[in-house]
Amino acid sequence: MVRRVLSLVSARIAAGVLFVIVFLAVFGKLLAPQDPLAGGPQQLAGASWHHWLGTDYLGRDVLSRLLEGSRISVLGSVEVALIALVVGAVPGILSVYLGRAFEWLTLRVADTLIALPFLVFAVAVTALLGNGISQAMITVGVLISPLFYRVSRAATLAVARSQYVEAALISGASIGWIVRRHVWVKVLPPIAVALAQTVGIGFVVVSSLTFLGIGVQPPAPTWGGLLASDLRYLHYQPYAPVAPIVLIMATVWGCNQLADAIRDVSGEAGRALLNTRRARVNRVADREPVSVEGGAR
Amino acid sequence: MAVSAATYPFVSGRRPGVVAARVRRAAGRTLATLARSVAIFVPVFLVATFVTFSLRALSGLSPARLQLGEDATPQAIHNIESQWGLDRPFLAQYGSWFDHLLHGNLGRSWSSGVSITQLLGDGLTISLSVSFFALIIGVVFGFAFGTLAAVRRTTWIDRVITGFMTVISVMPPFVVGIILVEVFAVGLGWFPSAGYVPANQGFGLWLAHITLPAVALSFDAISVVARQLRSGLIAAYRENYVTGAIVRGLSPRRIFFRHVLRNGAGPALSVLGARFPVIIGGSVVTEWIFGLQGFGRFANDAAQQGDVPAVQGVLVVSILLVVSFNLIINVVLGRVTPASQRGV
Numbered sequence: 057m058v059r060r061v062l063s064l065v066s067a068r069i070a071a072g073v074l075f076v077i078v079f080l081a082v083f084g085k086l087l088a089p090q091d092p093l094a095g096g097p098q099q100l101a102g103a104s105w106h107h108w109l110g111t112d113y114l115g116r117d118v119l120s121r122l123l124e125g126s127r128i129s130v131l132g133s134v135e136v137a138l139i140a141l142v143v144g145a146v147p148g149i150l151s152v153y154l155g156r157a158f159e160w161l162t163l164r165v166a167d168t169l170i171a172l173p174f175l176v177f178a179v180a181v182t183a184l185l186g187n188g189i190s191q192a193m194i195t196v197g198v199l200i201s202p203l204f205y206r207v208s209r210a211a212t213l214a215v216a217r218s219q220y221v222e223a224a225l226i227s228g229a230s231i232g233w234i235v236r237r238h239v240w241v242k243v244l245p246p247i248a249v250a251l252a253q254t255v256g257i258g259f260v261v262v263s264s265l266t267f268l269g270i271g272v273q274p275p276a277p278t279w280g281g282l283l284a285s286d287l288r289y290l291h292y293q294p295y296a297p298v299a300p301i302v303l304i305m306a307t308v309w310g311c312n313q314l315a316d317a318i319r320d321v322s323g324e325a326g327r328a329l330l331n332t333r334r335a336r337v338n339r340v341a342d343r344e345p346v347s348v349e350g351g352a353r
Numbered sequence: 354m355a356v357s358a359a360t361y362p363f364v365s366g367r368r369p370g371v372v373a374a375r376v377r378r379a380a381g382r383t384l385a386t387l388a389r390s391v392a393i394f395v396p397v398f399l400v401a402t403f404v405t406f407s408l409r410a411l412s413g414l415s416p417a418r419l420q421l422g423e424d425a426t427p428q429a430i431h432n433i434e435s436q437w438g439l440d441r442p443f444l445a446q447y448g449s450w451f452d453h454l455l456h457g458n459l460g461r462s463w464s465s466g467v468s469i470t471q472l473l474g475d476g477l478t479i480s481l482s483v484s485f486f487a488l489i490i491g492v493v494f495g496f497a498f499g500t501l502a503a504v505r506r507t508t509w510i511d512r513v514i515t516g517f518m519t520v521i522s523v524m525p526p527f528v529v530g531i532i533l534v535e536v537f538a539v540g541l542g543w544f545p546s547a548g549y550v551p552a553n554q555g556f557g558l559w560l561a562h563i564t565l566p567a568v569a570l571s572f573d574a575i576s577v578v579a580r581q582l583r584s585g586l587i588a589a590y591r592e593n594y595v596t597g598a599i600v601r602g603l604s605p606r607r608i609f610f611r612h613v614l615r616n617g618a619g620p621a622l623s624v625l626g627a628r629f630p631v632i633i634g635g636s637v638v639t640e641w642i643f644g645l646q647g648f649g650r651f652a653n654d655a656a657q658q659g660d661v662p663a664v665q666g667v668l669v670v671s672i673l674l675v676v677s678f679n680l681i682i683n684v685v686l687g688r689v690t691p692a693s694q695r696g697v
Contacts, residue, residue: 171679172672177668
C-alpha cells in the first residue's frame with residue numbers, strides 16, 4: 057500500500073515535506089547552530105551570517121529556537137494521534153461486539169465530544185489538570201478520538217456483516233486468518249487516512265495551545281510560542297513570523313495531502329484497488345467529471 | 354391533520370384554505386424536525402455538562418488553595434470547602450449544580466466571589482458579535498466561491514478557487530490572525546490591531562474593531578463551505594433531472610436556483626453546523642491576539658488561574674451555543690432539503 061500511495065506525485069511531495077519536518081524534529085537539537093536558550097547582546101537583530109533568521113527580543117538565535125521547538129510541536133502531534141487511535145479505535149471495534157448498551161453509551165459520548173467547542177475545552181482542561189505537555193497531549197488526544205471511533209466502527213461493521221466473512225467462517229477459516237486476510241485490508245486504509253488527518257488536526261491544536269502559552273513552561277521554545285513572542289514585536293521585525301508560519305502551513309498541508317492520497321488510492325469504502333493505473337484513472341475522473349455537461353451548458 | 358380538516362372545511366374559500374393548509378403542514382414539519390433534533394441534542398447536552406462538572410473532581414483543585422495559598426492548615430481548607438458545599442457526595446453536588454444551571458445560575462467565581470453569569474455577560478456580547486460576523490463572512494464568501502467554482506467547473510476559475518481554498522484551509526486561526534495584524538494593522542494601518550469598542554459608541558468603530566478577528570475566524574468556514582458546496586453542486590449538475598431541465602429549455606438561472614442549488618446545498622449547510630464549534634473554539638486564540646475581553650479570553654484566564662466554576666460556566670455556555678446553533682441548522686436543513694431528515 058505504501059508503494060501505491062507513493063506512486064502519486066502529490067503524495068510523494070507531501071511525504072517529502074513531512075520527512076524533512078520529522079527529520080528537523082528528531083535531529084533539530086544537533087543541527088541547531090547555537091544554544092536556543094542563551095541570550096546574546098544583539099536583540100531583535102535582522103538576518104545575518106551569524107544568525108540566519110535573526111534574533112528575538114532577548115537576543116536568542118531564532119533558527120536554533122525553531123529547530124529546538126520542532127520537537128515538541130511535531131512529535132507532540134504524533135503522540136496526540138497515537139493516543140487518539142488507542143482511545144478511539146478500541147471502543148469503536150468493541151462497540152460492534154459488546155452489546156447495545158455499550159454501543160449506545162459510546163455513541164452518545166462520541167457525539168458529545170464531536171459537538172464540543174474543541175479549543176475551548178482543550179485550553180480549559182489542560183490548564184485545570186496542571187498545565188503540562190503530557191496533560192495537553194492526553195486532553196487533545198481524547199477530544200480527537202471520536203474520529204477514530206467512527207472510522208473503526210464503520211469499518212468493523214462493514215466487515216463483520218459481510219458475506220465473504222460469513223463464507224470464510226463456514227468454510228472453516230480461523231479467526232486469525234480472517235483478520236489477516238479480510239479485516240485488516242478493509243480496516244487499515246480508513247485508519248491510515250484518519251491517522252494522517254489527526255496528526256494534522258493535533259498539530260494545529262498543539263500549536264494553538266503553545267501559542268497561548270498552555271502546556272509548556274516559558275523558556276522552552278515551540279513554534280506556537282515563537283509566533284506569540286513575534287506578535288509583540290511586529291513593529292520592529294515585520295518578517296519574523298514568516299519562518300514559523302511557513303513551517304506550520306507546510307506541516308498541515310503535508311498531512312492533509314497525504315490523507316487525500318491514501319483515500320484516493322484505497323477508494324471510497326477503504327477498498328484496496330488492484331493496481332495504480334486504475335487509481336489514477338479514478339482520480340482524473342473525479343477531478344474533471346463533467347466534460348459532457350460542460351458542452352450541454 | 355384530521356383536526357385541521359375539521360376546522361377548515363373545503364367549502365370556505367378555496368385559495369385561503371390551501372395556503373393555510375400549506376403553512377400548517379410546513380409548520381408541522383418544522384416542529385417535527387425540531388423535536389427530533391432536540392431528542393438528539395439532549396443526551397449530548399447531558400453528557401457534556403456531566404463531563405464539565407467532573408472537571409473539578411478530576412483536577413483536584415479547591416477554592417481553599419486559591420484563597421489561602423499553599424500553606425493552609427487542613428482545618429481552614431476543610432472550613433472553606435464545606436462553605437462551598439464541596440464536602441457533599443459528588444452526585445449530590447452535580448444535582449444541585451445542574452438544578453442551578455437550568456435556572457440560569459452558573460454559581461460564583463472562586464477567586465472573586467462574583468456571580469459568573471454577570472462576569473460572562475459582557476464577554477459574551479463581544480464573542481458573539483465576532484463569531485456571528487465570522488459566520489456571515491464564512492457563509493457569504495463560502496457560498497460565493499463554491500457556486501462560482503461549480504458553475505465554472507473545470508475552467509481556470511475553478512482551479513484558482515480550489516487552490517486558494519486549499520491554501521486557506523491549512524491556515525489555523527492564529528496564523529491568519531498574525532498575518533492580518535501584520536498586513537492590515539501594522540503595514541497598511543487600515544484597522545486597529547487590538548481592543549474593542551461597543552456598538553453604541555459608533556457603528557463604524559465597532560465594525561473596524563471586530564473585522565480582523567472575524568476574518569481570522571472565518572477562513573476555516575469559508576474553505577469548508579466552498580468545497581462542500583462545489584462538490585454538492587457538481588453532483589447535482591450530473592443528475593438526470595438537470596439534463597431533463599436543460600432539454601426542456603429552462604433558463605440556466607432557473608435550473609441553478611430551482612434544481613441544483615436546493616439539492617446541492619444540503620452537505621454545505623450541515624457542514625456549517627459541524628464547523629460552528631471550531632469558530633467558537635478559535636475565538637480563544639483570536640481574542641488573545643486582538644486583545645478582546647471575550648469569553649474565550651475569560652476561559653483562558655480562568656483556567657490558568659484554577660477558577661473551576663468560572664471555567665465550567667464558560668464551557669456550559671459554549672456547549673449551549675453549539676447545541677442551539679445546530680438546532681437552527683437542522684431546522685433550516687429540514688426546510689431546504691426534506692430528504693436530509695430521513696436518516697435522522
